[in-house]
Amino acid sequence: MNPTTRLAAVLGWPIGHSRSPQIMNAAFAALGIDAVLVAIGVPPDGLAAAVAGLRAQGALGASVTIPHKLSVVALCDEVSEAARMIGAVNCLHIIGERLIGHNTDEGGFIDGLHAAGFVSRAPRAVLLGAGGAARAVAYALRAGTVDVIARRPDEVTWTRARPWSDEQLRAAFGLADLVVDCTSLGLGGADEIAVTDALPLDALPREAWVATLVYHRATRLLERALDLGRPTLDGRAMLVHQAARAFGIWTGQAAPIEIMTKSLDDDLRAG
Template sequence: MNITAKTQKVGLLGWPLGHSLSPVMQNAAFAASDLNYVYLPLPVQPELLLQAVEGIKALGFVGANVTIPHKVTIMSYLDEIDTSARLVGAVNTIVIKEGRLIGYNTDAAGYMSALHLAGVEITGRKAVILGAGGAARAVVAGLITAQIGEVTIGARQNAQAGDAANLFKVSNVLVRGIAWDAPEFIDTLSQADIIVNTTPLGMYPNISQQPPITWDLLKPSAVISDLIYNPLTTKFMVEAARRGHIAVGGKDMLIEQGALAFSLWTGCNAPRAVMKQAFYRGLKTLITKN
């Protein structure tokens, strides 16, 4: 594309950013939509985040994505927090309008779209979330909006799981936190309808790893979901499929959350098919480089 002084700028704030596929997806979407926008990776060390926020505002950016490790910290530097981000407790998308920075979270809605695409029934079901970080909170928030019946957050430490669960006390859904090695967690797994890995266990390059669950205790109908998209099929998903479970990977969540962010910045519908094609190209390039 021909970048000029009139090109609208969108950035990606994170540290590090070497493996992000968002730039290739968003720039492909802008080009396909004939929009004079450019999406720029902006690696920012944690101690320089405030200066970076001031910088994108001063340079006339129209928005940004926010990724690890800045999703929570950045909230204190914004002028307004949308309900979507307030519920999750993290921001992954910023829209800049008339000098004001507004924080959103498209991860929760993106995840629910991914489950919908896979035909997963949510209402009234029981879910177990493996991990208690920002991704876990987004998944819990999305499940609550879809009227899940009950959610258990499992983490290595009981306090970590409990702290994450306490963020959702205001909801009408029972959300509790339990350590992975607690007897109650084993019982909860055996009753789960949806089990979601939000940890990096199994992510490239550590593809031999997977979350510590006892497979034989799971209901045959339990859906296994993994937010990891590199590799496309994790060891966790392979084992789930081998045992007859429906397995849902992280690709569609990444594309859907990106499509929602695209619409927030541009006011246009995102070309999802184009973004999916760009995702596959970008992932292939990543694999080739590594």
């Protein structure tokens, strides 16, 4: 860094797992932009102070991750339509004295999906889970039909959810062009194998895709889908493409997707 270097940050708690610095700094370097993104661990009660500090420094902005995507909305002077509809912000852009909140998760998901070869612009999609990630993915897929299946459907307030039962899953899967796991199953909990193996993936049409938002490990869901000959997509695509959208917001330039993807893959291989 030097006195002219522009600062950006990724804010979360904890933050050690974040791959954003590697991805974004590779993009800055590739385009010769004098900027750096740093990871800052921010506990919930320190979010307002951290954002105020970035504003005072005239930073480019910040990526925002768990657990701050909802609470940071109240700190923004303005939010994009996507952020308003989803109810969450994952990208902050500082323009002068104004703080603009964006949600690039939804655009990143659809960009990554289409870049991987998924062609439908109005798919029949089934989302497993109804948390914040599902809400962003549902908004991304709003041009089509979205069925949300949840363990506790009566507690879902942002959409009408179906109960997680074999009957409902099989009926929804039978009509699906795309299934997206938005739950934490793929993180490798004790119930991953049992719950995933109970999913009726055999009911999916042959052309249906299966996706997960997990990017750091192979998941049982994608392993099963591949065994059944279904196209699959893991969470690396969404991670890179949401970062690419943030890069464009901050710099006004097209992001070097291939370089960002290689940076992520290299970092994941390094452990």
